[in-house]
Amino acid sequence: MSTGNNDFSHLKEEIISSERVFDGKVIKVDHSKVGLPDGGSADREIVYHKGAVALVAVEGEEMFFVRQYRVATDDFLLEIPAGKIEVGEAPDETAVKELKEEIGGVSEKLRKIYGFYVSPGFSNEYVHLYEAENMVIDEQSLDEDEFLDIVKIKLSDLTTRLEDGAFQDAKTVIAVQYVIAKFNL
Amino acid sequence: MSTGNNDFSHLKEEIISSERVFDGKVIKVDHSKVGLPDGGSADREIVYHKGAVALVAVEGEEMFFVRQYRVATDDFLLEIPAGKIEVGEAPDETAVKELKEEIGGVSEKLRKIYGFYVSPGFSNEYVHLYEAENMVIDEQSLDEDEFLDIVKIKLSDLTTRLEDGAFQDAKTVIAVQYVIAKFNL
Numbered sequence A, B: 001m002s003t004g005n006n007d008f009s010h011l012k013e014e015i016i017s018s019e020r021v022f023d024g025k026v027i028k029v030d031h032s033k034v035g036l037p038d039g040g041s042a043d044r045e046i047v048y049h050k051g052a053v054a055l056v057a058v059e060g061e062e063m064f065f066v067r068q069y070r071v072a073t074d075d076f077l078l079e080i081p082a083g084k085i086e087v088g089e090a091p092d093e094t095a096v097k098e099l100k101e102e103i104g105g106v107s108e109k110l111r112k113i114y115g116f117y118v119s120p121g122f123s124n125e126y127v128h129l130y131e132a133e134n135m136v137i138d139e140q141s142l143d144e145d146e147f148l149d150i151v152k153i154k155l156s157d158l159t160t161r162l163e164d165g166a167f168q169d170a171k172t173v174i175a176v177q178y179v180i181a182k183f184n185l
Helices: A091-103 A155-163 A170-182 B091-103 B155-163 B170-182
Strands: A014-023 A027-035 A041-049 A052-059 A062-070 A075-079 A082-084 A105-117 A126-137 A148-154 B014-023 B027-035 B041-049 B052-059 B062-070 B075-079 B082-084 B105-117 B126-137 B148-154
Touching (some): A014 B027, A027 B014, A027 B027, A027 B041, A041 B027, A052 A091, A052 A105, A052 A170, A062 A091, A062 A155, A062 A170, A075 A170, A082 A091, A091 A105, A091 A126, A091 A148, A105 B170, A126 A170, A148 A155, A155 A170, A170 B105, B052 B170, B062 B170, B075 B170, B082 B091, B091 B126, B105 B170, B126 B170, B148 B155
Parallel strands (some): A052 A126, B052 B126
Antiparallel strands (some): A014 A027, A052 A062, A052 A082, A062 A075, A062 A148, B014 B027, B062 B148, B105 B126
């Protein structure tokens, strides 16, 4: 049970040793041994990632999505616009850039609504979710190794599409739930 | 723009070659080269994971969470009960087991509400989210290398806690938004 205060030291693990088993461009993977609160030890496999931004983009009565192939899942997923944070980039800058690249969106103000780890059991990837306020649509300008279709869905269809399982990734489910609540759909 | 049909082959990538760079107990990591739709090629770093279950657990006027230390994020996170799917286990079985282990919950029926990839850009980890219907609380029975505190939060506090950033991981944000919508909070 909760101790009712903010001292969680009885839950803490300490890294005893770490081996960097993969040093990629997108992820770094460590195989680590940790000391447990009871004095025992355990293995941990940890994926380090620079984080990402994702965007709630609504224009008029429609919400913007992108359809893209994901080799990791071998599927064509319907996701909200998103992108990895590059080295030296602030999340706010990535958000402006990705909105323009993926759907041609230009927003008067990008407001951060949530931030969350996507899989804290093994990864530190953190997603900053923004809402694009007063967005207008200009031209898409994709990266050279990026292939995606823009898909617009009517706000009035979002609840049904969510229940039917049209949205198959966490950030997109969160964004759609947010829009449904905001617009009382 | 969407072609308006279900042929997405113009977006498809094909794996040309793969190297297994890490073969862990929880994750396997491949460094792969893919062929792109325009004939070019690109590197992809892919993390394979067996998937997980997570649980919306409400009893009376309270929702159940667990506070645990996550070495990947170096933080004490407030998450819904969850756990990895073991080899040979069906997600439904994992859900029954994790509900009992983590919070001592026994449910008349576990109903699947959503399923989602947590980070399809690099991983195939898929989370099955269940709602525990008519749950009663018995004894917690944690795994030996698992240390967590049970935290109960009043349904009437969920909206404020969500807006204040108390929930810092994707599955938990989805679950809390679901409960807020279901109970009209």
